[in-house]
Amino acid sequence: MLRFLVRRLIVALLVAATVMTLAFIMTRLSGDLAISIAGPNATQADVEAVRKAYGLDRPLVTQFFDWAGRAMTGDLGESYFFKSRVSALIGERMPVTLTLGLSGLVIALVVSLPLGILAAVRENTAFDRGVQFVTLFGQAMPSFWLGLLLMILFGLKLGWLPISGTESWDGYVLPAIVLAFSAIPALTRLTRAGMIQAMGSDYIRTARAKGLSRASIILKHALRNAAIPVVAIAAVQLGFMLGGSIVIEQIFALHGVGFLAWESIAKNDFPVVQSVVLVLAVIYIGLTTLADLMNAVLDPRLRGA
Incomplete structure (x- = not known):
């Protein structure tokens, strides 16, 4: 287990270093930062002063x-536009993104796990085909389009929920549903496939021969093994939600x-852009590493991988 943990941590550090390098390079490839900071009307002397x-x-x-070097100590520099520490800016905005991402993941799991289990138990029935159609439809639906539809229906027409802001908990409902809808198809299909494979295993036939109840076989025995890939995908989906929330946060x-990343890109605030990319990447790497460790606990065979 220790060797497995060390290998995963080494891979995580290498990926983080790669992301840090790419984030720095990509901001420099976008053009001369001194000109972007000084503005289009600046003189050459102004540009050189900014550069220095x-x-x-x-x-x-x-x-x-x-x-x-400074980033590894937590010093992400100073924002060109906001004139404050980048770490403070990200720290102020992170609770909103984390709340949104975690809410979306909880909704996705609450919906996808029962759907996947029921679809597997009723394999090749009308219910199973209906679930597969819904997941296919959900996979193809753009998040921004679904967000606009929900805003029009529940915010403007029915007036049940606010369409913007985070003054109260209900401000997170619509954006969390939109984020969850993007994760539900993958989680549902994976749960269904894992359950179908588990239900055909020898240990499930042995459990049936022992006279265990159907609910016990499905929830206690089959779901334990079917949940192994779901854990990994759930961590990946949470990372996608946190990194891909830029569109949802802008809409709502x-x-x-x-939203901070979008503002910084629009204002050429490159220290914030590259720091946001780095922070979200580190969170994503941490989530996937945690998922690997959880999978190793659930399935000891993975520890030798």
């Missing part, structure tokens, strides 16, 4: 290692990290 003030006149390798005017 922000250390952009140094070699790129020096800039990268300086930023990477939720001032989370995704």
Whole structure:
């Protein structure tokens, strides 16, 4: 188990280093940062002054290692536009994004697990085919389009829920449903496939021969093994939700990290952009590593992988 943990941590560190490098390079490929900061009407003297003030006149390798070294200590630099510490900006916005992502994942699991189990138990029935059609439809539906539909129906027509803001808990309902809808198809299909495979296993036939109840066989024995891939996908989906919330937060005017990233891109605030990418990537890497460890606990065979 210790070797498995060490291998996973090494891979996580290598991926984090790669993301850090790509985030830095991509912001530099977008153009001359000094010109972007100084503005289109700035003189050459103004541009050179900005370049010197922000250390952009140094070699790129020096800039990268300086930023990477400070980032590893929690110092993500200062925002060009907001004129405050990037770490403070992200810290202020992160609770909104985490609340939204976790709410979406909970809704997705509450919906997809029962659907996947029932579809597997009633394999090749009308219910099973209906579930597969719904998951296919949900996979193809754009999140921004679903968000607009829910805003019109539940916010404007019925007036049941607010269409923007986070002043109260109900402001998270619609955006969380939109995020959940993007994860439900994958989780449902995986649960269904895992349950079908588990229900055909020898240990399930042995459980039936012992006279165990149908509910006990499904929930206690089959679901335990079927849940192994679902755990991994759930962690991946949460990472997608946190990283992909930029569209949802913009639609519903939720001032989370995704909205901060969109603001920073629009204002050429590159220290914030590259830091948001880094922070979300580290969270995603941490979630997938945690999922690997949980899978290893559930299935000892994976520890030797």
